[in-house]
Amino acid sequence: MRPKPKRVQTKKILETLERMYPEAKCELHFRTPFELLIATILSAQCTDKRVNEVTARLFAKYNTPEDFLPLTEEQLQEEIRGLGLYKNKSRNILATCRILYEKYDGKVPKDRKALEALPGVGRKTANVVLSNAFGVPALAVDTHVQRVSNRLALADSENPLETERQLMRKIPRSQWSKAHHWLIWHGRRICVARKPRCLDCDLLPYCWYGRSRHPKERRKSGESGDVHSRSKDRP
Structure with missing residues (x-):
């Protein structure tokens, strides 16, 4: 014991x-709360280094929920194929982007419950976003x-x-x-x-x-x- x-x-x-x-500090590369949210979703069962390599290309093309919405799951899968669980992550990211666009005017909510209600976002991801994007104390x-x-x-x-x-x-x-x-x-x-x-x-x-x-x-x-x-x- x-x-x-x-x-x-x-x-x-x-x-x-x-x-x-x-x-x-957070070793995921991001410029906005939205980029951090997507990077954290992508980081499940992946190293931050590998995620940063993928998001460097991804965020150069798409860095708002509205940017992602025209993509099909298959198209996003090609963008993130080098990461584990990329099919599930693609589905969750697109669903999350639609909710952010339709419900939150494209902004990432600062509320924990609202964050955890997003597809692919659990308590750990919510804590990372709250802490690093909004300065809310979290572990x-x-x-x-x-x-x-x-x-x-x-x-x-x-x-x-x-x-x-x-x-x-x-x-x-x-x-x-x-x-x-x-x-x-x-x-x-x-x-x-x-x-x-x-x-x-x-x-x-x-x-x-x-x-x-x-x-x-x-x-x-x-x-x-x-x-x-x-x-x-x-x-």
């Missing part, structure tokens, strides 16, 4: 993440956030919604959006799914998962909360 970190330890974890990733839980937060004992759940709830209770609301990016960046760069780079990680003194993998690394700094930089080649 994961230990429950004390409030002071949670604070140290957040401070360390902020120090490690001061420039952390989107993707596979990286799920993995890292559980390894750090910031959460103890296999369910993304419950993980989100636990993180919202432990992390100050003012830090929700930043913490979302810190956890994602850490999961992509250090705390990867396979062979995490625990010995290069500044969070090792606070990480039950890393310390269980490397019990000999239980240093005095971990007991006192004084973290010395361990990273050697972090991007």
Whole structure:
């Protein structure tokens, strides 16, 4: 069972993440809330890098709901064929564009319920759009956030919604959006799914998962909360 970190330890974890990733931000490329919405829908089971390659071409041709409406599903499929689940994504994107055009005057709604009612938009996508496009504090839980937060004992759940709830209770609301990016960046760069780079990680003194993998690394700094930089080649 994961230990429950004390409030002071949670604070140290957040401070360390902020120090490690001061420039952390959304890695999907977008210029408008609509572009972010479409890019996030496309990002399901795809890397941001691959999505950015596709949207660079896509948004050069179509970057409003009205632009997409003349397309058939087959035509949009050709535009996004390099991405996983492209047939379902094509169908959802066109249906979402029609709703935005007919119901919201082509604008992306700022309301969570309205966003989640759009085809292809779940809670995670809604959180990403609210946070990054509109500045609304939100904690989107993707596979990286799920993995890292559980390894750090910031959460103890296999369910993304419950993980989100636990993180919202432990992390100050003012830090929700930043913490979302810190956890994602850490999961992509250090705390990867396979062979995490625990010995290069500044969070090792606070990480039950890393310390269980490397019990000999239980240093005095971990007991006192004084973290010395361990990273050697972090991007």
